[in-house]
Amino acid sequence: MxxxxxxxxxxxxxxxxxxxxxxxxxxxxxxxxxxxxxxxxxxxxxxxxxxxxxxxxxxxxxxxxxxxxxxxxxxxxxxxxxxxxxxxxxxxxxxxxxxxxxxxxxxxxxxxxxxxxxxxxxxxxxxxxxxxxxxxxxxxxxxxxxxxxxxxxxxxxxxxxxxxxxxxxxxxxxxxxxxxxxxxxxxxxxxxxxxxYDPQEMWPMEMATVRSSLGWDKKAFYILQLGRMVPRKGVDNVIRGMSRLRKEYGVDARLCIVGGNTTAPLEEATPELARLKAVAREEGVLDFVEFTGRRGRNQLRAYYCASDVFATTPWYEPFGITPVEAMACARPVVGSDTGGIRYTVVDGVTGFLVPPKDPGALAERLARLAQDSSLSYRMGRAGAQRAERLFxxxxxxxxxxxxxxxxxxxxxxxxxxxxxxxxxxxxx
CATH class of the missing domain: 3.40.50.2000 (Glycogen Phosphorylase B;)
Structure with a gap:
């Protein structure tokens, strides 16, 4: 042995x-x-x-x-x-x-x-x-x-x-x-x-069921951001992108942010949360952003599957496991055109690649998915197939x-x- x-x-x-x-x-x-x-x-x-x-x-x-x-x-x-x-x-x-x-x-x-x-x-x-x-x-x-x-x-x-x-x-x-x-x-x-990703952890679930379990609005367009709460992950960019999606494209968008040092979104425990809440307040969308704090591995699939799209726009990303997990849950991914995300996400097939720190470009791609449910579905299925085949x-x-x-x-x-x-x- x-x-x-x-x-x-x-x-x-x-x-x-x-x-x-x-x-x-x-x-x-x-x-x-x-x-x-x-x-x-x-x-x-x-x-x-x-x-x-x-x-x-x-x-x-x-x-x-x-x-x-x-x-x-x-x-x-x-x-x-x-x-x-x-x-x-x-x-x-x-x-x-x-x-x-x-x-x-x-x-x-x-x-x-x-x-x-x-x-x-x-x-x-x-x-x-x-x-x-x-x-x-x-x-x-x-x-x-x-x-x-x-x-x-x-x-x-x-x-x-x-x-x-x-x-x-x-x-x-x-x-x-x-x-x-x-x-x-x-x-x-x-x-x-x-x-x-682990196929025993991540697989598609029926959206309405998991939205009900999380208390989410059945009709709103939900964006998920999940990961460590540090500046280089670009969560502030996702908040600004969601703000433009609401204001410029008229989409009833909501953003759920999962991550932090504690299971409750405490600013004293996770200083980055204070900055992100200030960004949301400045953009006028604080009421449409849900900060959940940290969640266990056994809870993450519900968040992936309840969302319409997974967004991740770090400044750089050596690999990035979360886009693969989202793909495994048959959700399209809009991610930064950098590092590992450039490899896992096939632009125009399993989601979209956008420049980091560009909320306008992010909003435009999110709007395309919000306005075309068939495109979103095709990208989600293509992502699930790619994840199963390679990752x-x-x-x-x-x-x-x-x-x-x-x-x-x-x-x-x-x-x-x-x-x-x-x-x-x-x-x-």
């Missing part, structure tokens, strides 16, 4: 998605771990212990364990404050690997800090290292400028990881392009494998397992020895 160590320093698979630092990576790690376990792998997920109530180890299912790593204080920390503790994280893993009764075959690191912690461990034990970045520092800096709170040292760390990793998992064509152009990554060591987590897990098996093959040992010897520079 192969044993894989999945490293995800800030994104635990058991965290509640939707808060500031809990989103797509948490879902990705949880689903990849489950899929590998279902294929017969033994999987240990190493994540930072962020609560004193968490045990150091916990069984999470057949073939699945979570190792809560003591690195820094046992409380929540913004991911931008975790970098100083990655040395501790890596040292713990080194000791753990050394005393474990089970040897590992491969390490799969998620995010640059996980890769930083895992790289010396992989070198020490001669293990292949696969890395999924989920976001790249140079891309983030281009789009967030001074709002990016990670230090410039992130770039050097990412450069080292790109040079040293045995395989980099790009999540979409844009991700692959950025790795090659901005980091000089070797294209032969990049495998493109997308994120996915199930089972498909993602199978592709990752194929990559991992190629890394664990007999040719790895000889090639890896030369690789580490040539690039053996420990990250400080």
């Amino acid at each position: 192969r044993r894989v160590a999945i490293v995800s320093e800030h994104a635990s698979p058991i965290a509640q998605a939707g808060s500031v630092d809990s989103g797509g990576q948490n879902v990705y790690v949880a689903q990849v771990a489950r899929q590998l376990a279902a294929q017969g792998y033994a999987v240990d997920v190493f994540t930072r212990r962020d609560s004193s109530r968490l045990p150091h180890e916990m069984e999470w299912g057949k073939g699945l364990r979570i190792i809560n790593v003591p690195a820094g204080p046992a409380r929540y920390l913004p991911k931008e404050e975790m970098l100083p503790y990655m040395g501790q994280f890596g040292e713990f893993m080194t000791r753990y690997f050394g005393r474990s009764s089970h040897s590992y075959d491969l390490i799969h690191a998620n995010f640059f800090m996980s890769a930083m912690a895992a790289l010396p461990v992989a070198r020490r034990y001669g293990l292949p290292l696969a890395v999924t970045f989920h976001a790249l520092g140079r891309v983030r800096r281009q789009h967030q400028a001074d709002a990016d709170k990670f230090p410039d040292t992130r770039f050097a760390i990412e450069d080292e990881v790109v040079r040293s990793a045995d395989r980099i998992i790009a999540e979409c064509p844009q991700d692959r392009h950025d790795l090659v152009e901005l980091y000089g990554a070797d294209p032969d060591r990049i495998s493109m494998i997308p994120c996915g 199930s987590w089972r498909c993602v897990g199978t592709q990752l397992a194929d990559v991992f098996e190629s890394l664990c093959g007999g040719a790895f040992a000889q090639r890896s020895a030369r690789h580490w010897e040539a690039g053996d520079r420990l990250i400080a």
Whole structure:
């Protein structure tokens, strides 16, 4: 039986998605771990212990364990404050690997800090290292400028990881392009494998039924925005787009915003909500915007299926799982023409692509869907077919397992020895 160590320093698979630092990576790690376990792998997920109530180890299912790593204080920390503790994280893993009764075959690191912690461990034990970045520092800096709170040292760390990793998992064509152009990554060591959705979580439901359960107006045109409440997600743009849809196109539009640090939309718990409510008030549409707060995974399908359209207009998006989930629920998606959304959404077929920060363009596309129910239906069905064909987590897990098996093959040992010897520079 192969044993894989999945490293995800800030994104635990058991965290509640939707808060500031809990989103797509948490879902990705949880689903990849489950899929590998279902294929017969033994999987240990190493994540930072962020609560004193968490045990150091916990069984999470057949073939699945979570190792809560003591690195820094046992409380929540913004991911931008975790970098100083990655040395501790890596040292713990080194000791753990050394005393474990089970040897590992491969390490799969998620995010640059996980890769930083895992790289010396992989070198020490001669293990292949696969890395999924989920976001790249140079891309983030281009789009967030001074709002990016990670230090410039992130770039050097990412450069080292790109040079040293045995395989980099790009999540979409844009991700692959950025790795090659901005980091000089070797294209032969990049495998493109997308994120996915769970068909047991997301599938179409009858709209009237779920609208009734949510207390939504049966006749209004509902737009759904779902995800983390941070500025770069562009939720303010969706509010402004909905405002123009009402004022310029006469559509009885409503917007439901799902996400936040708590299950109630408390501004003190999620500061971004105060800004978004101010935007809605300024646009004169506060009465038509519903802020729900965070919702559990088992509740999200109802929101997708109750809406007429899913809108997501981030400034940039490394992949974006929510558009795929909306497509799986047979809802058209209007999303930013950027990153992974450009790959998942087929413009004019499964929805529309629009420029980020352009509420006028967003309103125009939303109006087309509001005024043509047959177009909306066709796009929704096309999206569901595309999601089923390309983006199930089972498909993602199978592709990752194929990559991992190629890394664990007999040719790895000889090639890896030369690789580490040539690039053996420990990250400080």
